[in-house]
């Protein structure tokens with residue numbers, strides 16, 4: 001029998017076994033509620049993790065090992081100073097490559113601020129040099145001193161450095177998000193274990209009668225597991241749906257991509273939401289199974 | 301050692317063989333069994349073999365350990381010392397699934413007739429079939445016949461709390477035999493019914509014994525035992541002073 005077939009059989013269940021165990025009242029409602037609340041919280045923790053992850057990736061990708069040298073000099077000295085700066089950079093430990101941006105590239109950089117019509121040729125613009133670091137990176141202060149000595153108009157801007165803590169913070173935020181999910185899952189497991197234990201204890205008499213007439217432990221456990229698993233699945237489905245709706249109601253991400261407005265799911269990540277109810281079902285299945293196994297072992 | 305030899309002879313062949321038991325094998329076997337609860341030893345040095353097709357009564361004062369003895373017989377208790385063999389297997393070596401399977405071959409009429417109160421009488425009677433994975437529908441005819449036999453057809457849809465004491469006891473007997481077990485253990489099956497009803501229940505049990513079932517009835521109703529002795533070759537065991545004895549002609 002395939003795994004799929006067993007899952008299907010489990011979901012369809014045995015109507016008779018289902019009837020033999022009486023309605024489990026508040027314990028099942030508690031399970032539905034905890035699974036729903038858990039799913040709701042997991043939606044946000046997941047969104048937080050994914051958004052923080054995106055942010056960390058973008059910042060570290062874009063800024064990975066890149067720095068800029070800006071040269072401001074009278075136009076007749078510009079070419080010479082640029083050449084001098086490039087020479088310094090080429091002979092600096094930790095610099096992989098250095099390249100002066102051409103006019104078109106500079107125009108592209110400025111277009112968002114001044115529009116495409118800008119006549120760059122007429123403006124005393126600084127020359128930009130794009131520096132890519134090696135994995136080890138260069139010594140920023142040392143390079144600054146050398147540039148100051150040899151190229152008076154050069155300013156080093158190694159933005160990767162000041163943004164690095166932000167990238168690290170985004171990374172930690174992502175980790176915290178996953179940790180929260182883990183904690184929520186564990187707490188839900190504990191809650192469902194308690195609920196299942198209460199249900200089993202309340203039905204000790206029913207279980208005794210079923211054992212008396214020859215029911216196997218697995219048969220009895222199955223009836224409880226099925227009930228709690230399906231309810232957890234349902235509760236978590238509703239919780240996930242509500243969480244997703246709440247996320248969609250957040251103002252949509254603007255072009256500038258502020259952190260908060262970027263909190264939604266993107267593309268295929270929406271599919272992750274489908275996993276939340278499944279996760280709740282699996283947690284309930286395992287929790288109820290363990291609880292049933294423990295309770296049944298103590299009965300004759 | 302109390303040997304049960306009263307397997308009924310019928311047309312030259314023992315009913316035990318009809319019942320499908322291997323020749324010479326006892327259904328339930330006690331070997332120097334002792335049992336104690338926290339309060340001290342209740343039974344000691346009990347040895348007994350129940351032959352297939354035999355009919356036994358078990359008597360003794362209240363609190364002497366009749367129910368305990370029956371519980372040892374169907375694996376609800378494990379003896380503190382000695383061994384109990386159920387269909388040839390030591391209960392100590394049986395796992396929980398083995399016990400569950402053995403219970404499908406032993407019908408138990410509990411002293412307090414336990415039912416599932418949220419199921420109808422019909423569903424309760426079919427419970428052994430349900431939990432053993434047999435479709436109750438397949439046996440519907442069987443179930444109907446059985447309910448007619450214990451006179452409960454009209455009460456099929458009643459809930460257990462609505463039943464009278466006698467109805468509950470007949471229902472408990474019906475549930476105990478629906479799986480067509482080899483052994484029937486009945487704990488005070490006539491505990492709260494009048495004389496007439498207790499005679500009817502006894503007749504049912506004797507009929508079952510004629511079909512080859514091994515029967516053990518715990519009771520302190522001596523009138524019942526006397527009535528039975530006229531109809532069936534029954535042995536009477538008595539628990540007295542923690543020992544199991546064969547009761548003599550004093551009954």
Ligand SMILES: Nc1ncnc2c1ncn2[C@@H]1O[C@H](COP(=O)(O)OP(=O)(O)OP(=O)(O)O)[C@@H](O)[C@H]1O
Nearest residue numbers: 337338339342360361362363364365366367368369
């Ligand atoms: N689970 C238990 N734990 C401790 N003591 C028990 C337990 N079950 C029964 N006893 C004690 O063991 C003794 C025998 O009980 P048991 O039910 O076997 O007696 P009995 O012969 O069936 O009595 P009755 O005729 O009243 O049904 C009683 O004193 C009872 O209190």
Ligand SMILES: [Mg+2]
Nearest residue numbers: 366367411487
């Ligand atoms: Mg008793």
